Amino acid sequence: MSEGVQGVKSVVSRHGGTARSARRWTASAGSVIGVLALLSGWMAPSAAADDVRSKQWYLDAMGTEELWEVSTGKGIKVALVDTGVTETPSLKGQALAGRDVTDMKGGSLHDYGGHGTTMAELIVGRGRGGLQGLAPGAKVISFRTSLKKAGDASGGKKDASDSAEAIRAAADSDAQIISMSFGADVMYTAEQAAVRYAVSKGKLLFASVGNDAGKKNFVGYPAAYPNVTGVSAADKTGKVAKYSEFGKYVDLAAPGRDIPRWCDATFRSYCEGEGGTSAATAIASASAALIWSKHPNWTANQVLRVLIDTAGRSWPKDKPSDYLGYGLVRPAPNLLKGRGNPGPPDIDPLTNKKTPGVAATGTSAPPKESSAPTANPRESEADSEPAASAANVKSDDDNDQLWIAVGAAAAVAVIGGAAFAFVRNRRNA
Numbered sequence: 001m002s003e004g005v006q007g008v009k010s011v012v013s014r015h016g017g018t019a020r021s022a023r024r025w026t027a028s029a030g031s032v033i034g035v036l037a038l039l040s041g042w043m044a045p046s047a048a049a050d051d052v053r054s055k056q057w058y059l060d061a062m063g064t065e066e067l068w069e070v071s072t073g074k075g076i077k078v079a080l081v082d083t084g085v086t087e088t089p090s091l092k093g094q095a096l097a098g099r100d101v102t103d104m105k106g107g108s109l110h111d112y113g114g115h116g117t118t119m120a121e122l123i124v125g126r127g128r129g130g131l132q133g134l135a136p137g138a139k140v141i142s143f144r145t146s147l148k149k150a151g152d153a154s155g156g157k158k159d160a161s162d163s164a165e166a167i168r169a170a171a172d173s174d175a176q177i178i179s180m181s182f183g184a185d186v187m188y189t190a191e192q193a194a195v196r197y198a199v200s201k202g203k204l205l206f207a208s209v210g211n212d213a214g215k216k217n218f219v220g221y222p223a224a225y226p227n228v229t230g231v232s233a234a235d236k237t238g239k240v241a242k243y244s245e246f247g248k249y250v251d252l253a254a255p256g257r258d259i260p261r262w263c264d265a266t267f268r269s270y271c272e273g274e275g276g277t278s279a280a281t282a283i284a285s286a287s288a289a290l291i292w293s294k295h296p297n298w299t300a301n302q303v304l305r306v307l308i309d310t311a312g313r314s315w316p317k318d319k320p321s322d323y324l325g326y327g328l329v330r331p332a333p334n335l336l337k338g339r340g341n342p343g344p345p346d347i348d349p350l351t352n353k354k355t356p357g358v359a360a361t362g363t364s365a366p367p368k369e370s371s372a373p374t375a376n377p378r379e380s381e382a383d384s385e386p387a388a389s390a391a392n393v394k395s396d397d398d399n400d401q402l403w404i405a406v407g408a409a410a411a412v413a414v415i416g417g418a419a420f421a422f423v424r425n426r427r428n429a
């Protein structure tokens with residue numbers, strides 16, 4: 001498949017003020033999600049549902065069999081703001097009804113496109129006749145949103161969207177994590193306010209950065225809002241996908257290339273292609289669920305700080321990359337080796353600022369072998385120099401290794417994305 005095809009994203013128009021923009025589901029490239037259906041019939045179906053697990057290369061690379069002996073994500077709920085979730089064999093008993101903020105029929109447990117169900121399977125799927133989730137002991141709560149802007153046809157509300165309503169509903173739920181595999185190239189004040197509200201409620205938010213780097217490379221929201229973790233897509237070698245958006249709002253990277261997905265809302269077959277930054281966001285959310293389940297008394301800030309601290313990278317941890325952020329998500333170093341410094345519970349590791357509504361008392365002393373980034377790169381004004389190549393950077397905490405944890409049985413690969421590891425300023429809070 002050509003990179004041009006890989007960069008195609010689903011688009012539904014929205015308006016912000018007087019400017020025209022587009023809300024995109026950052027799913028696998030080439031699938032076009034309309035308000036009523038996912039149209040991706042041009043793609044050849046992949047293997048049958050019952051052997052699609054063999055195509056999830058990252059599960060073995062991340063050493064999941066060892067991880068699941070320590071944590072499966074039990075006790076954690078992930079709010080999925082998406083196209084809805086339909087119960088597939090892999091999701092039987094795994095998806096809970098949240099809220100449907102659309103005016104479509106079916107409710108939050110009816111997926112009108114197939115995208116939300118794919119994301120749910122990647123997070124909590126049991127792998128029975130479908131995708132295996134990274135955190136099968138967790139649950140997802142479905143918050144179904146459309147892509148239309150509220151009131152745009154009648155000239156009513158000019159800065160409101162049902163995504164904002166869905167995020168607020170997710171914030172009021174008992175989910176600890178909010179996963180958002182969508183984005184737009186414009187900032188909506190209603191959506192930004194909803195994000196701030198969710199953060200104040202102690203939620204950990206992940207969002208995809210987008211799949212259009214080869215064309216527009218827009219700054220995407222909600223990923224670019226302060227306190228939202230922007231996730232880019234990487235391949236088996238640790239290289240960023242060419243379509244993955246890049247910039248100051250990329251915080252972490254997760255597997256996104258060569259990941260199958262449901263072809264459409266009929267749920268008859270999976271399609272080959274790119275999981276994209278959508279899949280990467282779901283996998284990052286699942287990684288957080290594994291860690292939070294192991295450390296239930298941590299706050300969102302502490303879970304995120306440990307993900308940052310233990311991420312795979314070949315560059316200094318205080319100089320995040322425009323392409324891979326702080327590095328490749330790896331729950332194994334914490335779960336299997338106890339690594340990662342949770343740090344203060346009330347300080348956001350992305351902004352180094354206090355999170356309103358989060359208490360300053362912690363329950364867990366940080367381990368001694370590693371430390372979280374202490375610089376505040378989001379507050380820097382000057383451009384940084386490109387990072388050295390992987391061959392010239394001495395790794396710490398086994399950061400010359402890819403997805404797998406040190407000491408795990410699976411093969412270990414050296415990070416291949418050094419060519420993309422250019423450091424940059426971070427966005428201000």
